[in-house]
Amino acid sequence: MIKLGALARTFAVIATALIVAMPVLAVIWVAATPTENIWPHLIETVLPRQIMNTGILMLGNGIGTSLIGLGTAWLVTMCRFPGRRIFEWALLLPMAMPAYVIAFVYTDFLEYAGPVQHGLRALFGWQSARDYWFPEIRSMGGAWIAMSLVLYTYVYMMCRAALLEQSVNVMEASRMLGRGPWRSFSTVVLPLIRPALVVGVILVLMETLNDFGTVDFFAINTLTKGVFTVWLNMGNAGGAAQISLVMLTAVVGLIWLERRARRGRGYIQGATRAKPLPGYLLTGARGWMAAIACAAPIFFGFIMPTFILGRYALTRLSDISSSDYFLYVANSLTLSVSAAFIAVFIALVLAYGVRLHTKTTGFVARLTVGATRLASVGYAIPGAVLALGVLIPFAAFDNALDAKMRDIFGISTGLILSGTIFALIFAYVVRFLAVAFGSVETALGRVSPTMDMAARSLGASPLRTLFFVHMPMIRGSLMAAGILVFVDGMKELPATLILRPFGFETLATHVYQFASAEQLADASLAALTIAASGVLPVILLSRAISATRSPSRKFANSIGRRVTLTPAG
């Protein structure tokens, strides 16, 4: 009986994983059936340059986001300085800003006709672009800056959550044994939060790979751009899928290498964490420097782009009443909210499924883990290619069903799933599952297995254990995961463009029709709305992360209440 239940559970987990992995499998299938072999031509021509550019971009973004994300997370969590409480949540704000919008805004601001160069020319009396040198914004450096300014938020969030969950004892022990703050950081804290840092950086790298808008705008010839030229101009969707899979393999390889490097090392924290973190008091100039270090990414990643967009949006305020603005808002919310709930649910199912199999090594365990990994790599595939992967199984299902119904009953059921909101939500879930899965998996990883053991030996089933032991403990992380998917969903563009129903616009697609024509002013209002829609969730996210610090206090309070209420009742 118990065996059967376990089998059904395992089957459910694997089936869920495979359904989510379906688009990736479809992309693999497309790659296996190309119209012609493009590789000899690509290898001889653009491929080496594209690989190099992609590598440099990933490296730059990885380093940039680690420095900003980990640095600011360390400052706001472990130090005390002016404005820290505001920075805690404000540092997440740039997450709501699409990278392509940042690229767009800064190009507008910094290029020849923008206010900066205009001011410089007026100041020094230069006549034309030939009279002086100014850094080229549409360049690799520009892409690093634009992308790092928004993507660091992933690293920040993961590192901050991990730092908050640090046992103070470890730090105290380290300090007591004579290590200074810097050495404690590099030899004790950094290894402990490494899994979180890695999850953050991997999200950054995946986002770097699937981004087309920014690299296209900055005219950087990356593999993602190669995917589109092969698809569009050489009419070879198979070749495009192949390049996407090569990129995907590179990311999976990186993940594998990292996991291998820390194989066998556990990162489970002790249960004692009731004490508040001590925090290094930074006074005087050091305090202000810390404040400036935290303010800079917020200013350049959120405030300034918002300001520039806002100035344009003011000229377009009438659009609110004249266009279907509120309908776009409703559409964006529908997709993002639904995707957030479903993605978190699936992430929880998969992550817990994997957890149940960590101690076994049989075929079933391998299958579970493999299927789960496959289900959470959709993030690294360019959205348009993944959309093709969604299109194929859905349309195949719809058409097969339709054909059967026509044969048997003589009626046509048409397309039931393809081109519907359902297909879009599914695509969002597949794209962003990695984001949800990453936070849920790391959160579950920090729950000591002794909890499972205790619950199970007291007779709770695995499902009961999940609902009544794990879920309350990782509530904050579940909410964080949902908010991440929501914010990403508000920005989602390429899959929405291809898969949406007729006449269906989201804020992002509305922005894109103008952005693709390089008409910043017309795009500004919707772009600003996307950014604004992220503000509230981001504040909630920050509170959810901070809540990880205080469950024991809440628990104590609730016990206290019960104790005091008992005599009265």
Next chain:
Amino acid sequence: MTADTRPLNSWLVKSVLAAGLIIAGNIVATSSILAQEVNVLSHRQPFLIEPLFEAFEAETGIKVNTVFAEVGLVERLAREGRNSPADLIFTVDISRLEEAFRAGVTQPVTSPVLEAAIPVQFRGLNNHWWGLTTRARVIYAAKDRVEPGEITSYEDLADPKWQGRICTRSGSHVYQIGLLSAMIAHRGEEFSRQWLAAVKSNLARRPQGNDRAQVRAVSEGVCDISLGNSYYYGQMLDDPDQRDWALAVNVLFPSLGDTGTHVNVSGMALTLSAPNRDNAIRLMEFLAGDQAQQLYAEDNYEYPIKAGVPWASLLTGLGEFTADDIDLALVAANADAAQRLVNEIGYDE
């Protein structure tokens, strides 16, 4: 233990309820079934064609729904097959039209109205696609730095005297690919390769931005000449932020070999499934009619495809020009070869 889990449950229940309400409301809102509609897959930005669709709706009461995307539309049609709700596909260049035709997702249209309005050279094989407007690939030259008559052909762009003076957008963009494809069709691949390499060596900067961004660069002194589609001239003059860019340049109509200026089409095709076939053909005929053709001309500064429809006065001011009258299907057929040349030369690097 129950006390501890209650907040979680109520939070979950509330959120799920809220989400459910939003979704249900939205599905009801978007699925309002209209008896008369036509569904358009468009490679063109909706804001450019909406005025036309609104005019059509006003005249016929048929609602036009669009999906705009730059990739994947033909794949979507092919996968959805006979059940696809799409009726029409709109494109901004010839290779997309031919791509849809070759993928077998279009069907021929027999319409005396269309046949009377659209010349044979702007139709696909067996009337599988129809051109709507034409646009010339022109040279924008700095008024103060390029003499009139100093450049008269695309081939001239390879002249070393333009060293460091040319701006173009990415060589992989469909408009650049279209021009290069036409050159391959006329002058052969080897000539085109050398031409492209020479143009590349004359570039003032790495290819970036769209056609307007090149005119802007000319106005800012970054380069002296650029390539761009003809309608951008009028559109820039209409935009207060961009007017100065257009005022800084002359529009030149270069020839390709001994033929004329390279011309591409925006066009439309009826899909194979076309559930609203009659409405779709009505829309096609409307777009080929005098009113719509004039809107295209006046609002977008494109050349009407129908003879006798007046050009925008701005375009008349630029003057008549000889267009390259090559079979556009030949241009589309060379797109792959053109992209390979762009890759071999490393034009975008």
